[in-house]
Amino acid sequence: MKLGDYLDKEMILPELTASTKEEVLAELVERVVEVYPSLDRERVLSVLKERESLGTTGIGDGIAIPHGKLDSLDRIILVAGRSIKGVDFEALDFKLCNIFFLVLAPEQVAGVHLRILAQISRLLKDKEFRSAILTASGTEELWQLLGNA
Template sequence: MKISDLLKPNALVADLKAKDKNALLEELTDALARVEKGLDRKLVVDVLKERERLGSTGIGDGVAIPHGKLKNIDHLMLSFGRSRDGIDFDAMDGRPAHLFFLLIAPEDSVGVHLKTLARISKLLKNPQVRERLVQAADGGEIYRIIVDEENNL
């Protein structure tokens, strides 16, 4: 499953307004709800907060991949956000996160959920890709970078 197959341009936030983890989870859930009609916002945010209580999804190098699983959905859902200022996400390296992929998976998914997390991690492992995403002018450019770089994986 390709990231570009899951991420719709309308679920991308080029300039996040959030200043903390909880606000970020809400803002990216709202972005997801723009393309996933009928999504239960409160349930999604609660699932994400519960996952964060287990351990931060801030993986370091300015990246966080908040994720969770929901009953009653039948496909993966993805949104993306960028914070130029950065948000403290309790990352392993202690630095703020600037790039966020929010992934919601069906409760019974295992393989495809993990493969998608791994694909996102692989994409953002490259420091040049991270820098290009942070410096991109707008959401359209961010989306093009993700598509182009994913084709190089």
């Protein structure tokens, strides 16, 4: 499994402007509804906030992987975002998050959803890979890095 199988170039946000957890979620979701206008922005945000209420998806090492399931989806949607300055995402290690992967999945594909979350976690455990994401010059370089990962 490669992230590029689920991540489209247009779903890479190299310079998030958000400064809070809520703003990060809104900015990531904004890209989702731009590309998939049939999705209800408020419903998507509600699903993500509900998941966050169970426990933060800020897993540490500057990484957050907000995710949720929607019955209105027919495919997995993946968005990658980067904040150079970092955002307090209530991460488990109490550090700012710089790398964000939003994963939205249809209700009926739990197995694939979990494999994508595991793949993202596995890739981002590599300090050099995280560093490459943070130092990539923009969308094209991030796409080269993430599309083949």
